[in-house]
Amino acid sequence: MSARRQRLVALVLAVGLFLVVANAAGASWGIGLAASSAAEAAAGTAPAIPGGVTAVCTAPTGTTVMVSWSAVPRATGYTIWKSTTSATSGYSVAAAGVTGTSWTSGSLATGSYWFEVSSAIGANWASGQSAASAQRTILLAACL
Amino acid sequence: MRQGSGDTEERGWSRRRRLLAGILGAALVAAVSYGATNWIVGLQGGSNGEGQSASVANLSITAVASPAAGNLLYPGGTGDVVVSISNPNSFPVTVTAVNLPTNTTYATGYTTSSLSTTQSGCLASTPSGVTWSFATGSSGSTHTLTTPLTVGGSGQADNPLVVTLTNDATMAASAPAACESTYFSMPSFTGVTATGGAATATSSPATDSWTS
Numbered sequence: 293m294s295a296r297r298q299r300l301v302a303l304v305l306a307v308g309l310f311l312v313v314a315n316a317a318g319a320s321w322g323i324g325l326a327a328s329s330a331a332e333a334a335a336g337t338a339p340a341i342p343g344g345v346t347a348v349c350t351a352p353t354g355t356t357v358m359v360s361w362s363a364v365p366r367a368t369g370y371t372i373w374k375s376t377t378s379a380t381s382g383y384s385v386a387a388a389g390v391t392g393t394s395w396t397s398g399s400l401a402t403g404s405y406w407f408e409v410s411s412a413i414g415a416n417w418a419s420g421q422s423a424a425s426a427q428r429t430i431l432l433a434a435c436l
Numbered sequence: 437m438r439q440g441s442g443d444t445e446e447r448g449w450s451r452r453r454r455l456l457a458g459i460l461g462a463a464l465v466a467a468v469s470y471g472a473t474n475w476i477v478g479l480q481g482g483s484n485g486e487g488q489s490a491s492v493a494n495l496s497i498t499a500v501a502s503p504a505a506g507n508l509l510y511p512g513g514t515g516d517v518v519v520s521i522s523n524p525n526s527f528p529v530t531v532t533a534v535n536l537p538t539n540t541t542y543a544t545g546y547t548t549s550s551l552s553t554t555q556s557g558c559l560a561s562t563p564s565g566v567t568w569s570f571a572t573g574s575s576g577s578t579h580t581l582t583t584p585l586t587v588g589g590s591g592q593a594d595n596p597l598v599v600t601l602t603n604d605a606t607m608a609a610s611a612p613a614a615c616e617s618t619y620f621s622m623p624s625f626t627g628v629t630a631t632g633g634a635a636t637a638t639s640s641p642a643t644d645s646w647t648s
Protein backbone atom coordinates (compact mmCIF):
# COMPACT_ATOMS: atom_id res chain seq x y z
CA MET A 293 0.00 0.00 0.00
CA SER A 294 1.42 3.42 -0.96
CA ALA A 295 2.17 5.95 1.72
CA ARG A 296 -0.64 8.18 0.52
CA ARG A 297 -3.14 5.41 0.66
CA GLN A 298 -1.98 4.51 4.12
CA ARG A 299 -2.50 8.05 5.32
CA LEU A 300 -5.96 8.15 3.78
CA VAL A 301 -6.97 4.87 5.38
CA ALA A 302 -5.63 6.00 8.75
CA LEU A 303 -7.64 9.24 8.57
CA VAL A 304 -10.88 7.51 7.71
CA LEU A 305 -10.39 4.93 10.40
CA ALA A 306 -9.71 7.66 12.95
CA VAL A 307 -12.95 9.45 12.05
CA GLY A 308 -14.88 6.23 12.24
CA LEU A 309 -13.36 5.36 15.57
CA PHE A 310 -14.30 8.76 16.95
CA LEU A 311 -17.91 8.31 15.90
CA VAL A 312 -18.07 4.87 17.48
CA VAL A 313 -16.60 6.07 20.75
CA ALA A 314 -18.89 9.10 20.87
CA ASN A 315 -21.89 6.91 20.26
CA ALA A 316 -20.79 4.42 22.90
CA ALA A 317 -20.21 7.20 25.42
CA GLY A 318 -23.86 8.21 25.11
CA ALA A 319 -24.06 11.69 23.69
CA SER A 320 -26.49 14.03 25.56
CA TRP A 321 -28.18 17.33 24.85
CA GLY A 322 -29.24 20.37 26.83
CA ILE A 323 -32.83 20.83 27.99
CA GLY A 324 -34.39 24.11 29.05
CA LEU A 325 -37.19 25.24 31.36
CA ALA A 326 -40.72 26.14 30.31
CA ALA A 327 -41.80 29.75 30.58
CA SER A 328 -42.07 29.95 34.36
CA SER A 329 -41.83 27.59 37.29
CA ALA A 330 -43.82 27.37 40.52
CA ALA A 331 -42.85 26.02 43.92
CA GLU A 332 -44.46 26.12 47.35
CA ALA A 333 -43.15 26.91 50.81
CA ALA A 334 -44.99 27.49 54.07
CA ALA A 335 -44.45 29.52 57.20
CA GLY A 336 -44.94 28.46 60.78
CA THR A 337 -47.18 30.02 63.40
CA ALA A 338 -46.59 32.91 65.80
CA PRO A 339 -44.37 32.08 68.77
CA ALA A 340 -46.01 30.59 71.84
CA ILE A 341 -46.81 32.54 74.98
CA PRO A 342 -44.14 31.90 77.64
CA GLY A 343 -45.18 29.87 80.63
CA GLY A 344 -43.83 29.50 84.13
CA VAL A 345 -43.33 33.23 84.72
CA THR A 346 -42.02 34.00 88.22
CA ALA A 347 -40.75 37.17 89.90
CA VAL A 348 -38.49 36.91 92.95
CA CYS A 349 -36.63 39.43 95.04
CA THR A 350 -32.91 39.21 94.36
CA ALA A 351 -32.27 39.99 98.02
CA PRO A 352 -34.53 40.71 101.00
CA THR A 353 -33.00 44.14 101.50
CA GLY A 354 -32.64 45.04 97.88
CA THR A 355 -34.94 46.81 95.48
CA THR A 356 -34.49 44.61 92.42
CA VAL A 357 -36.60 41.74 91.15
CA MET A 358 -35.57 38.84 88.89
CA VAL A 359 -38.20 37.60 86.42
CA SER A 360 -37.83 34.07 84.98
CA TRP A 361 -39.85 32.05 82.46
CA SER A 362 -39.76 28.86 80.39
CA ALA A 363 -38.08 28.96 77.00
CA VAL A 364 -40.25 29.12 73.87
CA PRO A 365 -39.15 27.08 70.82
CA ARG A 366 -37.58 29.21 68.06
CA ALA A 367 -37.95 32.43 70.05
CA THR A 368 -35.20 34.92 69.25
CA GLY A 369 -36.05 37.25 72.13
CA TYR A 370 -38.52 38.17 74.88
CA THR A 371 -40.30 41.31 76.06
CA ILE A 372 -40.84 41.98 79.78
CA TRP A 373 -44.02 43.82 80.74
CA LYS A 374 -44.46 45.56 84.10
CA SER A 375 -47.53 46.86 85.87
CA THR A 376 -47.73 48.92 89.05
CA THR A 377 -51.51 48.94 88.99
CA SER A 378 -52.79 45.38 89.19
CA ALA A 379 -52.22 41.88 87.90
CA THR A 380 -54.66 42.40 85.07
CA SER A 381 -54.06 45.92 83.76
CA GLY A 382 -51.67 48.81 83.39
CA TYR A 383 -48.81 46.96 81.73
CA SER A 384 -46.02 48.69 79.81
CA VAL A 385 -42.75 47.46 78.35
CA ALA A 386 -39.98 47.21 80.92
CA ALA A 387 -37.43 45.57 78.59
CA ALA A 388 -37.42 44.27 74.99
CA GLY A 389 -35.15 41.98 73.01
CA VAL A 390 -34.19 40.02 76.11
CA THR A 391 -32.35 36.79 75.38
CA GLY A 392 -32.10 33.86 77.71
CA THR A 393 -34.87 32.98 80.17
CA SER A 394 -34.45 35.53 82.95
CA TRP A 395 -34.21 39.27 83.45
CA THR A 396 -33.33 41.40 86.47
CA SER A 397 -34.89 44.79 86.97
CA GLY A 398 -32.99 47.87 87.94
CA SER A 399 -33.65 49.47 91.29
CA LEU A 400 -37.41 49.74 91.75
CA ALA A 401 -39.22 52.53 93.53
CA THR A 402 -41.53 51.89 96.45
CA GLY A 403 -44.69 50.22 95.24
CA SER A 404 -46.26 46.98 94.04
CA TYR A 405 -45.24 45.23 90.85
CA TRP A 406 -46.53 42.52 88.58
CA PHE A 407 -44.68 41.15 85.55
CA GLU A 408 -45.67 39.43 82.31
CA VAL A 409 -43.54 38.10 79.43
CA SER A 410 -44.11 37.73 75.69
CA SER A 411 -41.90 35.96 73.13
CA ALA A 412 -40.74 37.06 69.67
CA ILE A 413 -39.32 35.53 66.50
CA GLY A 414 -37.50 38.04 64.36
CA ALA A 415 -38.49 41.69 64.37
CA ASN A 416 -42.25 41.38 63.94
CA TRP A 417 -43.61 38.01 65.05
CA ALA A 418 -44.69 38.16 68.71
CA SER A 419 -46.83 36.17 71.09
CA GLY A 420 -49.42 37.47 73.46
CA GLN A 421 -48.47 38.32 77.05
CA SER A 422 -48.15 35.59 79.63
CA ALA A 423 -50.11 35.24 82.81
CA ALA A 424 -49.02 37.68 85.51
CA SER A 425 -46.32 36.83 87.98
CA ALA A 426 -46.85 37.00 91.68
CA GLN A 427 -46.91 40.51 93.17
CA ARG A 428 -43.67 41.97 94.47
CA THR A 429 -43.64 44.97 96.78
CA ILE A 430 -40.81 47.39 97.38
CA LEU A 431 -41.10 49.13 100.75
CA LEU A 432 -38.52 51.00 102.73
CA ALA A 433 -35.61 49.58 100.71
CA ALA A 434 -36.86 46.07 101.21
CA CYS A 435 -38.31 43.66 98.69
CA LEU A 436 -41.28 41.59 99.70
CA MET B 437 6.97 2.57 -24.07
CA ARG B 438 6.52 0.55 -21.05
CA GLN B 439 2.89 -0.38 -21.44
CA GLY B 440 3.19 -3.00 -18.81
CA SER B 441 3.98 -0.46 -16.09
CA GLY B 442 1.17 1.89 -17.26
CA ASP B 443 -1.40 -0.88 -17.05
CA THR B 444 -0.16 -1.73 -13.61
CA GLU B 445 -0.50 1.90 -12.51
CA GLU B 446 -4.07 2.12 -13.86
CA ARG B 447 -5.06 -1.05 -12.09
CA GLY B 448 -3.47 0.34 -8.95
CA TRP B 449 -5.52 3.51 -9.19
CA SER B 450 -8.72 1.56 -9.80
CA ARG B 451 -8.07 -0.56 -6.74
CA ARG B 452 -7.31 2.59 -4.79
CA ARG B 453 -10.60 4.17 -5.82
CA ARG B 454 -12.55 1.08 -4.85
CA LEU B 455 -10.81 0.93 -1.50
CA LEU B 456 -11.44 4.61 -0.84
CA ALA B 457 -15.09 4.32 -1.83
CA GLY B 458 -15.53 1.36 0.48
CA ILE B 459 -13.97 3.11 3.45
CA LEU B 460 -15.90 6.33 2.92
CA GLY B 461 -19.09 4.35 2.59
CA ALA B 462 -18.48 2.63 5.88
CA ALA B 463 -17.81 5.97 7.59
CA LEU B 464 -21.02 7.37 6.15
CA VAL B 465 -23.02 4.46 7.53
CA ALA B 466 -21.48 5.02 10.96
CA ALA B 467 -22.30 8.72 10.89
CA VAL B 468 -25.92 8.12 9.90
CA SER B 469 -26.26 5.47 12.57
CA TYR B 470 -24.88 7.88 15.15
CA GLY B 471 -27.21 10.68 14.06
CA ALA B 472 -30.24 8.43 14.19
CA THR B 473 -29.82 7.62 17.89
CA ASN B 474 -28.58 10.90 19.45
CA TRP B 475 -29.98 14.39 18.99
CA ILE B 476 -27.30 16.99 18.57
CA VAL B 477 -29.19 20.02 19.83
CA GLY B 478 -27.85 23.15 21.37
CA LEU B 479 -30.65 23.99 23.79
CA GLN B 480 -29.82 26.45 26.47
CA GLY B 481 -31.40 26.59 29.91
CA GLY B 482 -34.12 29.15 30.49
CA SER B 483 -37.44 30.03 29.04
CA ASN B 484 -35.91 31.25 25.82
CA GLY B 485 -34.23 28.01 24.84
CA GLU B 486 -34.23 27.10 21.18
CA GLY B 487 -34.11 23.69 19.64
CA GLN B 488 -33.14 22.30 16.35
CA SER B 489 -35.77 19.61 16.62
CA ALA B 490 -39.48 19.86 17.52
CA SER B 491 -39.27 16.58 19.47
CA VAL B 492 -37.03 18.03 22.24
CA ALA B 493 -39.11 19.97 24.78
CA ASN B 494 -38.42 21.97 27.92
CA LEU B 495 -39.14 20.77 31.43
CA SER B 496 -41.96 22.26 33.47
CA ILE B 497 -41.75 22.82 37.23
CA THR B 498 -44.94 23.32 39.23
CA ALA B 499 -46.05 23.65 42.82
CA VAL B 500 -47.82 20.56 44.04
CA ALA B 501 -47.99 20.61 47.82
CA SER B 502 -46.83 22.41 50.91
CA PRO B 503 -43.78 21.22 52.84
CA ALA B 504 -44.10 18.92 55.79
CA ALA B 505 -44.62 20.63 59.12
CA GLY B 506 -41.15 19.73 60.26
CA ASN B 507 -39.30 22.44 58.36
CA LEU B 508 -41.43 25.53 57.96
CA LEU B 509 -40.28 29.10 57.51
CA TYR B 510 -39.72 31.44 60.47
CA PRO B 511 -38.15 34.90 60.47
CA GLY B 512 -34.39 34.66 60.20
CA GLY B 513 -34.52 31.00 59.19
CA THR B 514 -34.86 28.63 56.26
CA GLY B 515 -37.51 26.14 55.20
CA ASP B 516 -38.29 23.44 52.67
CA VAL B 517 -39.81 23.97 49.23
CA VAL B 518 -41.77 21.34 47.30
CA VAL B 519 -41.78 21.15 43.48
CA SER B 520 -43.04 18.79 40.80
CA ILE B 521 -40.85 18.39 37.70
CA SER B 522 -42.50 17.16 34.49
CA ASN B 523 -40.59 15.91 31.45
CA PRO B 524 -42.54 15.88 28.16
CA ASN B 525 -39.74 14.17 26.23
CA SER B 526 -39.67 10.47 25.45
CA PHE B 527 -36.25 10.14 27.09
CA PRO B 528 -35.09 10.78 30.67
CA VAL B 529 -33.81 14.22 31.57
CA THR B 530 -31.30 14.88 34.33
CA VAL B 531 -31.31 18.19 36.18
CA THR B 532 -28.03 19.18 37.81
CA ALA B 533 -28.50 22.85 38.68
CA VAL B 534 -31.05 25.64 38.90
CA ASN B 535 -30.82 29.31 38.02
CA LEU B 536 -32.31 31.67 40.57
CA PRO B 537 -33.81 35.17 40.39
CA THR B 538 -32.27 37.90 42.54
CA ASN B 539 -32.31 37.92 46.34
CA THR B 540 -34.79 40.80 46.24
CA THR B 541 -37.33 38.86 44.22
CA TYR B 542 -39.81 37.88 46.92
CA ALA B 543 -42.44 35.18 47.23
CA THR B 544 -46.14 36.01 47.44
CA GLY B 545 -48.04 34.77 50.47
CA TYR B 546 -51.37 32.94 50.25
CA THR B 547 -53.94 31.99 52.83
CA THR B 548 -54.07 28.29 51.90
CA SER B 549 -51.96 25.60 50.29
CA SER B 550 -53.97 25.89 47.08
CA LEU B 551 -52.27 29.28 46.50
CA SER B 552 -55.50 30.85 45.31
CA THR B 553 -56.12 33.79 47.72
CA THR B 554 -53.28 36.14 48.56
CA GLN B 555 -52.44 36.98 52.17
CA SER B 556 -52.93 40.66 52.86
CA GLY B 557 -49.78 42.22 54.25
CA CYS B 558 -47.58 39.38 53.04
CA LEU B 559 -47.15 39.97 49.33
CA ALA B 560 -44.06 40.05 47.17
CA SER B 561 -44.45 43.83 47.09
CA THR B 562 -44.79 44.21 50.90
CA PRO B 563 -42.19 42.51 50.88
CA SER B 564 -42.78 39.10 52.42
CA GLY B 565 -39.07 38.64 53.04
CA VAL B 566 -39.19 35.14 51.53
CA THR B 567 -36.62 34.37 48.84
CA TRP B 568 -34.66 31.46 47.46
CA SER B 569 -31.68 30.50 49.63
CA PHE B 570 -28.30 31.57 48.25
CA ALA B 571 -29.86 33.81 45.62
CA THR B 572 -27.57 36.72 44.82
CA GLY B 573 -27.93 40.27 43.62
CA SER B 574 -27.69 39.01 40.04
CA SER B 575 -30.51 37.28 38.23
CA GLY B 576 -29.77 33.83 36.85
CA SER B 577 -27.12 32.73 39.34
CA THR B 578 -26.41 29.01 39.01
CA HIS B 579 -26.73 26.67 41.99
CA THR B 580 -25.72 23.04 41.75
CA LEU B 581 -27.94 20.37 43.26
CA THR B 582 -26.36 18.07 45.82
CA THR B 583 -27.63 15.10 43.81
CA PRO B 584 -28.60 15.18 40.10
CA LEU B 585 -32.31 14.55 39.61
CA THR B 586 -33.39 12.37 36.70
CA VAL B 587 -36.99 12.62 35.52
CA GLY B 588 -38.23 9.63 33.58
CA GLY B 589 -39.41 9.97 29.99
CA SER B 590 -43.00 10.73 29.07
CA GLY B 591 -45.27 7.89 30.16
CA GLN B 592 -42.57 6.32 32.26
CA ALA B 593 -42.42 5.96 36.03
CA ASP B 594 -41.32 8.90 38.21
CA ASN B 595 -42.55 11.51 35.79
CA PRO B 596 -43.54 13.91 37.16
CA LEU B 597 -40.93 13.84 39.89
CA VAL B 598 -41.92 15.39 43.23
CA VAL B 599 -38.96 16.86 45.07
CA THR B 600 -38.58 18.49 48.48
CA LEU B 601 -35.78 21.04 48.33
CA THR B 602 -34.43 21.13 51.88
CA ASN B 603 -33.82 24.56 53.40
CA ASP B 604 -33.87 26.23 50.00
CA ALA B 605 -36.28 28.99 51.02
CA THR B 606 -35.16 31.80 53.35
CA MET B 607 -37.32 34.19 55.41
CA ALA B 608 -35.84 37.50 56.48
CA ALA B 609 -35.87 38.41 60.17
CA SER B 610 -38.00 41.41 59.21
CA ALA B 611 -40.83 39.31 57.74
CA PRO B 612 -44.19 40.89 58.61
CA ALA B 613 -46.45 39.34 61.24
CA ALA B 614 -49.03 38.92 58.48
CA CYS B 615 -46.81 36.16 57.06
CA GLU B 616 -47.44 33.90 60.05
CA SER B 617 -49.10 30.62 59.03
CA THR B 618 -48.92 31.62 55.35
CA TYR B 619 -48.23 29.58 52.20
CA PHE B 620 -45.83 30.94 49.63
CA SER B 621 -45.55 30.74 45.87
CA MET B 622 -41.81 30.97 45.34
CA PRO B 623 -40.39 33.17 42.57
CA SER B 624 -39.89 31.38 39.27
CA PHE B 625 -36.53 29.83 38.46
CA THR B 626 -34.89 31.67 35.61
CA GLY B 627 -33.58 28.43 34.13
CA VAL B 628 -32.14 25.00 34.80
CA THR B 629 -29.10 23.03 33.74
CA ALA B 630 -30.45 19.77 32.39
CA THR B 631 -29.45 17.19 29.81
CA GLY B 632 -31.41 14.48 28.07
CA GLY B 633 -30.19 10.97 27.53
CA ALA B 634 -30.14 7.50 28.96
CA ALA B 635 -30.17 7.57 32.78
CA THR B 636 -31.90 5.87 35.69
CA ALA B 637 -34.88 7.88 36.90
CA THR B 638 -34.88 9.26 40.44
CA SER B 639 -37.61 7.72 42.57
CA SER B 640 -40.46 10.05 43.44
CA PRO B 641 -40.81 11.62 45.94
CA ALA B 642 -37.22 12.69 46.38
CA THR B 643 -35.27 15.08 48.58
CA ASP B 644 -32.51 17.34 47.35
CA SER B 645 -31.07 20.81 47.79
CA TRP B 646 -28.44 23.28 46.77
CA THR B 647 -26.18 24.46 49.55
CA SER B 648 -24.36 27.37 47.97
